[in-house]
Amino acid sequence: MNILVTGSDGQVGHELLKSLAPLGNVIGLTRADGDLSDVLVVEALLDKYDPHVVINPAAYTAVDPAESESELAFTLNARMPESLARWTRAHDRFLVHFSTDYVYPGHGVSPQTEDEPTSPASVYGQSKLAGDEAILREDPSALIFRTSWVYGARGRNFMLTMLRLAAEKSKLTVVSDQFGAPTPAWLIAQVTSIALQSRLAGNTELNGVLHLSCRGETSWCGFAREIIHQARQKGHRLTMKDDQVLPIPTSEYPAPAPRPANSRLAVDRIELLLGITLPDWKRALSITLADLQGRRGT
Numbered sequence: 001m002n003i004l005v006t007g008s009d010g011q012v013g014h015e016l017l018k019s020l021a022p023l024g025n026v027i028g029l030t031r032a033d034g035d036l037s038d039v040l041v042v043e044a045l046l047d048k049y050d051p052h053v054v055i056n057p058a059a060y061t062a063v064d065p066a067e068s069e070s071e072l073a074f075t076l077n078a079r080m081p082e083s084l085a086r087w088t089r090a091h092d093r094f095l096v097h098f099s100t101d102y103v104y105p106g107h108g109v110s111p112q113t114e115d116e117p118t119s120p121a122s123v124y125g126q127s128k129l130a131g132d133e134a135i136l137r138e139d140p141s142a143l144i145f146r147t148s149w150v151y152g153a154r155g156r157n158f159m160l161t162m163l164r165l166a167a168e169k170s171k172l173t174v175v176s177d178q179f180g181a182p183t184p185a186w187l188i189a190q191v192t193s194i195a196l197q198s199r200l201a202g203n204t205e206l207n208g209v210l211h212l213s214c215r216g217e218t219s220w221c222g223f224a225r226e227i228i229h230q231a232r233q234k235g236h237r238l239t240m241k242d243d244q245v246l247p248i249p250t251s252e253y254p255a256p257a258p259r260p261a262n263s264r265l266a267v268d269r270i271e272l273l274l275g276i277t278l279p280d281w282k283r284a285l286s287i288t289l290a291d292l293q294g295r296r297g298t
């Protein structure tokens with residue numbers, strides 16, 4: 001079985017190369033293999049590798065630059081997945097795509113279910129929603145995981161930024177009125193692998209939109225404090241202590257793109273469909289920090 005993974009240099013894509021390896025011949029596509037903003041390139045790559053399964057973590061993920069680069073964001077996040085879905089439908093193949101909590105308005109304080117009405121406030125969110133809608137229209141058998149606050153031991157992400165700043169500074173202010181569940185890329189990749197196995201075993205309920213994030217919730221400030229707390233416990237040499245991370249409201253950290261105040265995602269449906277229990281975000285952070293130590297050899 002050929003499994004094509006786009007964006008395999010990205011956070012989730014890189015982890016997918018490992019988690020999917022036992023299931024078949026995994027082909028990872030990086031930017032060097034072709035520019036996915038060109039529909040003809042996308043179609044040529046699909047025809048060349050003729051994959052049984054297409055997994056698409058490639059995306060335009062720069063939330064603030066998207067506000068001024070909407071054409072590119074929509075090309076990558078809407079038209080590219082639309083081409084994938086058209087191909088997988090025409091060839092009777094399976095497509096797995098990744099989306100975001102940014103498609104929701106992000107109001108309220110409770111976890112949002114898959115039935116929550118969408119209403120993205122940012123260009124990034126609008127482009128991702130356009131991608132989800134195009135996939136559902138072109139290939140209803142495709143599976144779309146909506147996730148949140150992705151981080152990992154490699155790539156550009158909040159955890160690595162906090163570790164760097166905590167080794168350089170003695171004080172930091174972080175937004176404390178946006179809530180969600182930090183979700184490591186390795187977890188998304190492992191659950192994708194479980195879902196693919198389940199689908200191949202005949203689980204036809206695995207299609208449409210499913211939420212995939214850690215359990216529990218925190219703010220960005222709470223996440224930053226826990227990163228520093230756990231990293232110090234694991235022996236990282238940091239100048240900053242967790243109580244030197246000070247909370248600020250979103251209004252004191254202006255950014256071009258609006259962020260949802262509520263990024264909480266209900267994960268009961270995916271747990272039921274796959275028979276899994278997703279880990280609490282603090283436990284997942286501990287595993288990710290251990291992974292980082294392993295990679296750095298500390």
Ligand SMILES: NC(=O)c1ccc[n+]([C@@H]2O[C@H](COP(=O)([O-])OP(=O)(O)OC[C@H]3O[C@@H](n4cnc5c(N)ncnc54)[C@H](OP(=O)(O)O)[C@@H]3O)[C@@H](O)[C@H]2O)c1
Pocket residue numbers: 006007008009010011012013030031034035036037056057058059060061076098099100101128146147148149150151155185
């Ligand atoms: N990061 C988050 O916090 C977050 C939250 C919720 C949902 N998601 C979604 O989860 C998925 C995976 O996110 P991630 O954090 O793993 O993203 P990422 O690390 O930014 O990876 C995206 C990948 O897409 C590739 N790519 C972008 N434009 C391309 C182009 N024109 N041609 C070829 N490749 C291109 C990038 O290549 P280069 O490295 O060469 O640029 C990169 O390898 C995405 O669908 C994202 O929208 C992410």
